[in-house]
Amino acid sequence: MNRLFQASVINNEKLVKDHYLLTLHPLEKIKKPKPGNFFMVAVNKGLDPLLRRPISIHRWLDGDFQLLYRVAGKGTSILSRNKPGDILEILGPLGRGFPLNIKSENIILVAGGLGIAPIFALAESLAGKNLSLFYGARTKTEVLCTRELNTIGVDPVISTDDGSLGGKDNIVNVLKRHVTRNPSLVTDHVLYACGPGPMLKALSMFAIKYKLKGHIALEQNMACGLGTCLGCVVKTSKGYKRVCKEGPVFSIEEIVW
Ligand SMILES: Cc1cc2nc3c(=O)[nH]c(=O)nc-3n(C[C@H](O)[C@H](O)[C@H](O)COP(=O)(O)OP(=O)(O)OC[C@H]3O[C@@H](n4cnc5c(N)ncnc54)[C@H](O)[C@@H]3O)c2cc1C
Numbered sequence: 001m002n003r004l005f006q007a008s009v010i011n012n013e014k015l016v017k018d019h020y021l022l023t024l025h026p027l028e029k030i031k032k033p034k035p036g037n038f039f040m041v042a043v044n045k046g047l048d049p050l051l052r053r054p055i056s057i058h059r060w061l062d063g064d065f066q067l068l069y070r071v072a073g074k075g076t077s078i079l080s081r082n083k084p085g086d087i088l089e090i091l092g093p094l095g096r097g098f099p100l101n102i103k104s105e106n107i108i109l110v111a112g113g114l115g116i117a118p119i120f121a122l123a124e125s126l127a128g129k130n131l132s133l134f135y136g137a138r139t140k141t142e143v144l145c146t147r148e149l150n151t152i153g154v155d156p157v158i159s160t161d162d163g164s165l166g167g168k169d170n171i172v173n174v175l176k177r178h179v180t181r182n183p184s185l186v187t188d189h190v191l192y193a194c195g196p197g198p199m200l201k202a203l204s205m206f207a208i209k210y211k212l213k214g215h216i217a218l219e220q221n222m223a224c225g226l227g228t229c230l231g232c233v234v235k236t237s238k239g240y241k242r243v244c245k246e247g248p249v250f251s252i253e254e255i256v257w
C-alpha cells in the first residue's frame with residue numbers, strides 16, 4: 001500500500017490557544033495506524049518549509065483520522081491555517097507503535113502535554129482493561145480530551161505546572177506519591193507513556209526502580225521520517241537507534257539517558 005497519500009481537510013478546529021484538532025479524509029485507502037505510529041505531514045503545498053512535520057495518530061475514525069497538535073513554530077503555525085477542503089500531502093503511517101498484545105489487564109498511562117495525542121489513541125485501543133491515566137499539562141486550558149476520555153471510562157489523575165487544575169506538581173511526582181502510598185498500584189502493571197524528554201527520563205528512572213515494565217514514545221527532530229537521514233538517532237542499550245524507524249516507541253529499559 002502506498003505510504004505517500006493526499007488527504008483533504010475536513011476540519012481544523014482550534015481547541016484552545018495554539019492547540020488544534022485536525023480531521024483528515026485520505027483520498028485513497030491507507031493502512032490503519034497503530035497508537036504510537038505517526039505521519040509526516042507537509043504543512044502546505046509550497047517548498048517552504050521543505051521538511052514534513054511528524055505528528056502522531058490521535059484518533060482513527062473508520063478511514064478518516066485526527067491529529068492533535070500544538071503550534072510550536074513555523075511548520076505547525078502554517079498547518080493551523082489550513083481550511084476545510086485544503087489538500088495535504090502526507091507520508092505514513094510510520095514507525096513502531098505501542099505493543100497492544102499484552103497479557104496484563106492493568107495499565108498505567110502517563111501523558112505530558114501533547115503526549116496525550118498518542119496516549120488517547122492507546123487508551124481507546126486498550127479500552128476494557130483497567131486503565132489508570134496520569135496526565136500533566138502546563139495549565140488547565142491545555143488539559144485536552146477529558147470528555148472523550150470519560151466516554152471510554154478513563155478518569156485521569158491531572159496535575160498542572162501552575163496548579164490551575166489538579167495538583168501543582170509534575171505528573172511523575174504525582175505518580176510517585178500514589179505508588180509510595182500504595183505500592184500494589186504497580187504490581188502486575190504495565191506502563192506506557194509519552195511526553196517531553198525530561199518527563200520520560202524521570203519516569204523511566206522511577207519505573208526501573210519499581211521493576212515496572214513498559215514502553216515510552218520518544219520525540220526527536222526528524223527530517224525524513226523513513227530511516228535514511230540518521231537525524232533522529234538515540235542511544236540505546238543495543239547501540240544507536242532511529243526514533244522514526246525502530247521507534248518512536250521503545251521499551252523503558254532500552255533508552256540510555
Ligand atoms: C514521532 C513524533 C510524533 C509527534 N507527535 C506530535 C503530536 O501528535 N502533536 C504535536 O503537537 N506535536 C507532535 N510532535 C512534535 C512536532 O513534530 C513538532 O512540534 C513540530 O515538528 C514542530 O515543527 P514547527 O515547524 O512548528 O516548529 P519548529 O520551528 O521546527 O520548532 C519549534 C520548536 O519545536 C521543537 N521541535 C521541532 N521539531 C520537534 C520534534 N519533532 N519533537 C519535539 N520538538 C520539536 C524545536 O526544537 C523548537 O524548539 C511529534 C514529534 C515526533 C518526533
Ligand code: FES
Binds near residue numbers: 226243
Ligand atoms: S528522521 Fe531520518 S532517519 Fe529518522
